[in-house]
Amino acid sequence: MPVNAHPEYLAAEKEYLKAQTLEEKMEKLKRMISLAPKHKGAENLRADLKRRLKKLQEQIEKNKKAKRSSRQGIKKEELQAVIVGHTNSGKSSILATLTNAKPKISETCFTTQSPIIGMMPYEGVQIQLIENPAIESENYDKGLTHTTDTILVVATEIQEIPEILHNLKSSPAKKLVVFNKIDLYTENEKRKIRSTLQSKRYDYIIISAKTLEGVEELKEKIFKSFGKIRVYTKEPGKEKSEKPFVLPKGTKIKEIAKRIFKQKTGNIKKIKIWGPSSKFPGQEVGMDHELQDLDVVEFRTK
Ligand SMILES: Nc1nc2c(ncn2[C@@H]2O[C@H](COP(=O)(O)OP(=O)(O)OP(=O)(O)O)[C@@H](O)[C@H]2O)c(=O)[nH]1
Ligand SMILES: [Mg+2]
Structure with a gap:
């Protein structure tokens, strides 16, 4: 520790290294800068931190721009639903099952990095479905949730649902809870999940993008959600x-x-x-x- 950094600074540095998103990194880095040693020997350190901050800010701005232009590329069809959920919940799998889109599906996290569009034919009408990148990632596009008709809230555990719904509070869209990966549960567990979802009064459906259980019903629910x-x-x-x-x-x-x-x-x-x-x-x-x-x-x- 050649610059005699304060323990608080070291703690901030640890948090910085753990940070998941660019925004979080920027916040922690600002804290590091405020706690960095002020003496002359630490001049290089301070300069380096500031350089890093500038780079981060540039990266964040670049991502924002890319997001804006990718959204401009999406023309909203008359009937549209956006798929929202945590990483790995099966959003791409659902999109691939319901539409002509061919998103990359993988067990590794954060596979989908930008919104993916697909068209779902349903009894004579075309419905546009968009997979939004994972809600906890920096590529998540909140703007999409404000302009869409319906949001499919994809979850694989009950506890995730209230938190995601809270995040979507400002969106006027209808919310349909899609509980995915039901094939991983026993009949008994399934019954419990169903009764919990019911007691919370969610508009919900239980499906498996793997075995396709519930998928036909999901299509019908999506169409019905539009009230058309x-x-x-x-x-x-x-x-x-x-x-x-x-x-x-x-x-x-x-x-x-x-x-x-x-x-x-x-x-x-x-x-x-x-x-x-x-x-x-x-x-x-x-x-x-x-x-x-x-x-x-x-x-x-x-
Ligand atoms: N058992 C089971 N596995 C599923 C189901 N749906 C998706 N998976 C698996 O879960 C993993 C993640 O699926 P994705 O569709 O890529 O998930 P995602 O939500 O798009 O994830 P990101 O784009 O990476 O954030 C893959 O290994 C899928 O094969 C399901 O209904 N049952
Ligand atoms: Mg995906």
């Missing part, structure tokens, strides 16, 4: 459209009519409906009829 309905249209005597309209719950027929016929809704002579909102197949209804998920509407113009 799918409505197909058909022309008289023809099959229903391949792609549905995706509309807010409570939408009335006139909204679809406006989209299809623009100013010419006056040309519509007859409206028929099949599906959940109809009393019987082909029921004749008016413009104010409220639509439900999976309805089929037929407009007759003459």
Whole structure:
């Protein structure tokens, strides 16, 4: 110890070496600088610490910029969910199971370093899913959680959930708890997990990205979380459209009519409906009829 450093300085140095993120490192380094010996013999040490601090600050700024530009590259689709959770919880595995994306999956921590996008087809609609890097890493993009519709909170232990939800408090998105790696538990343990999740009143689902248990139900829950309905249209005597309209719950027929016929809704002579909102197949209804998920509407113009 040629510069006769104070024990407090040495303790700060230890913490600095243990720090996980760049922000944490910067904080500890600032403390080291404030505790560094002030005498002339320690001049080099002080200069070195300041150099390190400058480098760290530059690195942090660079990462922030990269994050901003990577987010600019993500165009938000109409229906979007972001996958959030600790490292190794299986976020990439879930993304790979549900979408066309091919993220790297590995047992080593912090494999995903930037957001990864995938598209999940679900009964005629496309849902955009984004894996956010681990919540405890410096690559985690909090901004994504503010603009998305739904957040999939991935956890493999009950205790993680409240802490992650707390972190997401400022986000207006719906939160769906996805308890992953359920294949690692016995039936008895599973029952306990289920009843705990229930008692905490989480909107939750238990899955295994490995055995695919619960994955179909997860897709359905993701779609339902958006609070949207799918409505197909058909022309008289023809099959229903391949792609549905995706509309807010409570939408009335006139909204679809406006989209299809623009100013010419006056040309519509007859409206028929099949599906959940109809009393019987082909029921004749008016413009104010409220639509439900999976309805089929037929407009007759003459
Ligand atoms: N047994 C079991 N293992 C799983 C399951 N899902 C993921 N894994 C394994 O858990 C490890 C981590 O999976 P990833 O999907 O890479 O996890 P991640 O959350 O994306 O992790 P990072 O991107 O590194 O933060 C891998 O070895 C996966 O094979 C599961 O349902 N059951
Ligand atoms: Mg990953």
